[in-house]
Amino acid sequence: MIRTSSVAPRSGGSTLELPADDLAASIRRKLDADLGTVRVRRPDGTLARMARLELLAEDVTPETWTLTLHWLTSTRRGSVNTKRNYLDDIRTTWAPYARTLGQERFALGCFTSDDIRSWRMHQEAQGAPPTTIARRLNMLSSLHKYAAERMDLPRNPVTQDDRPKVDKGNTSTSTPVLEIADIQALCDVAETEFDCLVLQLLYTLAGRVTEMCEADVTDIVRRTGRIHVDVTRKENKDRVLPLPAAVADMLTDHITGRTAGPLLLGADRERLTRHDVDGILTRLGHKARILTCPDAYTGRGRRRKDDDRPRHSFRTCKVCRDITPHVLRASRITHMLDAKVPLAEVQAFADHDNPATTVGYWNRRKVAERNAELVDAGASIFADRRPSTLDHTHQQEATA
Numbered sequence: 001m002i003r004t005s006s007v008a009p010r011s012g013g014s015t016l017e018l019p020a021d022d023l024a025a026s027i028r029r030k031l032d033a034d035l036g037t038v039r040v041r042r043p044d045g046t047l048a049r050m051a052r053l054e055l056l057a058e059d060v061t062p063e064t065w066t067l068t069l070h071w072l073t074s075t076r077r078g079s080v081n082t083k084r085n086y087l088d089d090i091r092t093t094w095a096p097y098a099r100t101l102g103q104e105r106f107a108l109g110c111f112t113s114d115d116i117r118s119w120r121m122h123q124e125a126q127g128a129p130p131t132t133i134a135r136r137l138n139m140l141s142s143l144h145k146y147a148a149e150r151m152d153l154p155r156n157p158v159t160q161d162d163r164p165k166v167d168k169g170n171t172s173t174s175t176p177v178l179e180i181a182d183i184q185a186l187c188d189v190a191e192t193e194f195d196c197l198v199l200q201l202l203y204t205l206a207g208r209v210t211e212m213c214e215a216d217v218t219d220i221v222r223r224t225g226r227i228h229v230d231v232t233r234k235e236n237k238d239r240v241l242p243l244p245a246a247v248a249d250m251l252t253d254h255i256t257g258r259t260a261g262p263l264l265l266g267a268d269r270e271r272l273t274r275h276d277v278d279g280i281l282t283r284l285g286h287k288a289r290i291l292t293c294p295d296a297y298t299g300r301g302r303r304r305k306d307d308d309r310p311r312h313s314f315r316t317c318k319v320c321r322d323i324t325p326h327v328l329r330a331s332r333i334t335h336m337l338d339a340k341v342p343l344a345e346v347q348a349f350a351d352h353d354n355p356a357t358t359v360g361y362w363n364r365r366k367v368a369e370r371n372a373e374l375v376d377a378g379a380s381i382f383a384d385r386r387p388s389t390l391d392h393t394h395q396q397e398a399t400a
Contacts, residue, residue, distance in 0.1 A: 028053075031069065034080050035087055039275070049270065052087050059095035061107040063151070071146045079234050081210045086139050093136055108147045111140075111157040120162045130164035137163055174364060175330040176291055176321050183331060185288040186281075186323070197250040198264070198272075198280055202325050205241055206332040206350050208234065209274040209325035215263040217255050227252070229263070233351045277325055285323035292320045333361045 035052040042048055057065050068090065072083045090106065097119055098106040116137070123133050141158035148156070178186075183203060190196045201212055211231040221228040221240055227248040230240045243251065255263065262271035285291055321327075329350075336346045337358075347358040 031073070034083055035072070036080075036084055038088070039273070052084065052091070055091055056087060059091050059106055061105050064106060064108050064147075067108060067147045067150065068143065070150075071143050074146070080214070080232075080236075081208070081234070086143075089136050089139050090143075094140060108144060108151075109153045112154075113157045113159055113162070116140075116157045116159075117162050120164070124164075130166050134164050134166050175324075175326050177334045177361075177365065178290065178323070178327060178331045180335060182288075182290050183328075185290060186284045189284055189287040193250055194254060195280055195284060197247065197254060198277060199284065199328070200244070200247050201251070202277075202328045203332050204244055204247060205231075206329050206336075207231070207325075208329065209277050212264060213262075213272050213274055213277065217258050217260055217263055219263060220251075220255070237351060239351065274325065278322070281323040281325065281328070291323060291327075330361065333358070334365055337362045337365065 031053055032051050037049040037051050038055065039047050040050050040055065053069075056068065060068065068087075071077070072086065077083055077086070094111075095106040097115075098110050101110070101115060103110050120133060120137070137158050141156055144153065144156045144158065147153060183199075186199055187196055190199065198212075201207065202209065211233055215229060215231055219230040221230050223240075227243050228240045229243060229251075230238060233239050251263075254265070264272040266272045266276045333346060333350050336349070337343075343355065343358060343362070347355050350358060352358045
């Protein structure tokens, strides 16, 4: 275990448990870099960036804080993005739920199995996807199991009885794939060169959003007369990737005059975050009307008072989907497979450890095409069959 000393947290109250030896500063810098920052709203309504490490200290007990950091820094959780998502789950899901149950802060062992069942049923009633519920429960169970090996805790509150069954073949919730014309339409509606840069950078490299957001200006590499970018991919794998000439030109314009700091800066001149990228792509998607239905533009609070039709809900609509960074990645991988790029090359380019992951994109594409062929074949037997005029007349009379 890392030796610790007490350091007062930003907001007072309980103490932070930080390393006490001469490695304290470097370990703290490493933790801050891995866990990153998030935007939070101050009491006066303004937004500010705060370290996840400090925010966690305000939401959990000191003992839970220390054990959570040991759990997150384990090599079994190598992905930086995974660590951040887990930490956000604690801050935004489990700490608020603990307060709902009367706890001042979230502490390991504060939930019973009945508490977890109530939470799961509430999430289902709110329409939360089974995958989201399962991920948050898996995170809590893993943390509890890790901590139980180091301290006395009640029984793990997350049981198999409350883990949702996730349909891995569910295509209604799988990441949608845009066609090439859709990708071009997104570029056409971009209002700034920076929007084009973000869109093209993610698509052409089939990149993950965290790779691009975490890159620095010093990660630009010039080789053989071409600009490359050195990105850290999942599981801390470093990859030097060439940039298309047009993307390189836009990126060069974006970083003009800067020799250090973030590669991509948002409108606030701070490091671009994945939430910023989500906002850019969602805005472009709505403007180009990609992955949206007509009701999205006529029913969102714009209907006349005498129109009693239910208002359109973007969240629950089966057609409307936000365009996320992963939509661009999935689209690029699928387009490469469509172009008959060898599977091994696509797997290497996408940095999939398991070829089955790459094959999954191919299978989903082919399943959709095959299903269309099958339903069309089924309908073909009715091609020359139409309701008779007499039957149509009777149907009209019955309706009247």
